[in-house]
Amino acid sequence: VSSIEELTTELARLPGIGKKTAQRLTYYLIRQPAEQSRRLANALVTARERVRRCNNCYNLTEDEVCSICRDPRRDGSIICVVEEASDIGAIERSGEYRGLFHVLGGHLSPLDGIGPDDLTIAQLIHRVSQGEISEIILATNPSMEGEATALYVQRQLAERAGVRVTRIARGIPVGGDLEYTDGVTIAQALSARREMR
Amino acid sequence: VSSIEELTTELARLPGIGKKTAQRLTYYLIRQPAEQSRRLANALVTARERVRRCNNCYNLTEDEVCSICRDPRRDGSIICVVEEASDIGAIERSGEYRGLFHVLGGHLSPLDGIGPDDLTIAQLIHRVSQGEISEIILATNPSMEGEATALYVQRQLAERAGVRVTRIARGIPVGGDLEYTDGVTIAQALSARREMR
Numbered sequence: 001v002s003s004i005e006e007l008t009t010e011l012a013r014l015p016g017i018g019k020k021t022a023q024r025l026t027y028y029l030i031r032q033p034a035e036q037s038r039r040l041a042n043a044l045v046t047a048r049e050r051v052r053r054c055n056n057c058y059n060l061t062e063d064e065v066c067s068i069c070r071d072p073r074r075d076g077s078i079i080c081v082v083e084e085a086s087d088i089g090a091i092e093r094s095g096e097y098r099g100l101f102h103v104l105g106g107h108l109s110p111l112d113g114i115g116p117d118d119l120t121i122a123q124l125i126h127r128v129s130q131g132e133i134s135e136i137i138l139a140t141n142p143s144m145e146g147e148a149t150a151l152y153v154q155r156q157l158a159e160r161a162g163v164r165v166t167r168i169a170r171g172i173p174v175g176g177d178l179e180y181t182d183g184v185t186i187a188q189a190l191s192a193r194r195e196m197r
Numbered sequence: 198v199s200s201i202e203e204l205t206t207e208l209a210r211l212p213g214i215g216k217k218t219a220q221r222l223t224y225y226l227i228r229q230p231a232e233q234s235r236r237l238a239n240a241l242v243t244a245r246e247r248v249r250r251c252n253n254c255y256n257l258t259e260d261e262v263c264s265i266c267r268d269p270r271r272d273g274s275i276i277c278v279v280e281e282a283s284d285i286g287a288i289e290r291s292g293e294y295r296g297l298f299h300v301l302g303g304h305l306s307p308l309d310g311i312g313p314d315d316l317t318i319a320q321l322i323h324r325v326s327q328g329e330i331s332e333i334i335l336a337t338n339p340s341m342e343g344e345a346t347a348l349y350v351q352r353q354l355a356e357r358a359g360v361r362v363t364r365i366a367r368g369i370p371v372g373g374d375l376e377y378t379d380g381v382t383i384a385q386a387l388s389a390r391r392e393m394r
Contacts, residue, residue, distance in 0.1 A: 003248060027257075037242060041242045044226065
């Protein structure tokens with residue numbers, strides 16, 4: 001049946017979903033009330049249409065500026081720099097952090113042709129030069145590329161007087177992914193952060 | 198962001214997709230071209246709207262009668278009885294079978310309140326009484342419930358003169374699932390099928 005095959009093909013495009021899983025999901029969805037497929041279809045289109053980048057920190061948002069940047073209770077003097085918007089949720093769940101964020105949009109990767117201009121590093125430096133920033137916490141992943149990116153950003157910010165640049169502690173397993181780390185580990189890694197020199 | 202949370206929630210409703218996988222898929226989809234989300238959304242709604250049950254064998258189809266039942270090259274004297282429409286694809290991939298199918302729509306499960314009237318057993322008996330059927334191959338899963346269902350159907354058909362009732366061989370691991378079995382194993386299980394008594 002062609003509409004079944006089409007749904008299976010589209011589902012199999014998703015990362016981590018092979019052909020058999022896609023088939024299983026297709027048969028599942030066809031057996032469920034039509035309402036469920038409609039809700040998922042709406043959520044797909046709505047999310048893709050409404051979501052954009054925060055003008056300030058590049059977090060995902062439906063507004064000009066994200067809810068974290070707008071929150072007056074957040075400490076605007078600290079910026080936690082992460083690779084992806086999805087890392088913010090992981091740090092928020094730790095309950096240890098009350099500052100702002102900055103989403104780089106990835107990490108430096110010369111082999112993939114991703115250099116400093118492909119990330120929001122210039123925008124971060126602009127934020128630092130504008131505001132009253134006392135600390136930049138570099139929370140890129142503890143991978144080769146994440147470390148290299150942290151080092152690069154630290155070098156760019158090194159000359160700024162009055163700004164501490166710290167690196168999140170290696171409580172997160174090396175090679176691990178910040179996005180999938182539990183809140184307790186992230187809380188420990190945050191509180192053990194150290195000065196970068 | 199509420200539209201992001203909504204998409205994550207809808208994705209997490211799918212079987213085998215936990216909250217973290219749903220989150221990963223959401224962030225992936227938001228980074229992809231809007232076209233990809235739109236195509237998946239369309240495929241979802243279209244499949245759910247168009248797909249119905251074959252009037253003859255209860256396979257999934259977009260027509261009154263499915264393509265297998267309509268195919269004049271198929272041997273209409275043999276019916277292979279399966280639990281779910283998704284099992285048909287597995288048997289077709291084995292390349293060993295040229296007869297027709299009958300989809301029961303599940304298996305007997307008294308604890309879940311699923312009795313003979315919740316399956317298409319009466320419709321199968323009607324097909325046998327109408328047509329020139331020489332053999333019924335019972336290809337329900339080799340699980341407790343699948344065996345009980347096969348036994349029940351066999352009892353119902355036992356009195357019909359001229360109809361062999363066979364059971365697919367246990368080449369499929371006990372407790373396994375027909376839908377995920379490779380074609381070679383299914384071919385062996387089909388050719389080693391034995392009379393049910």
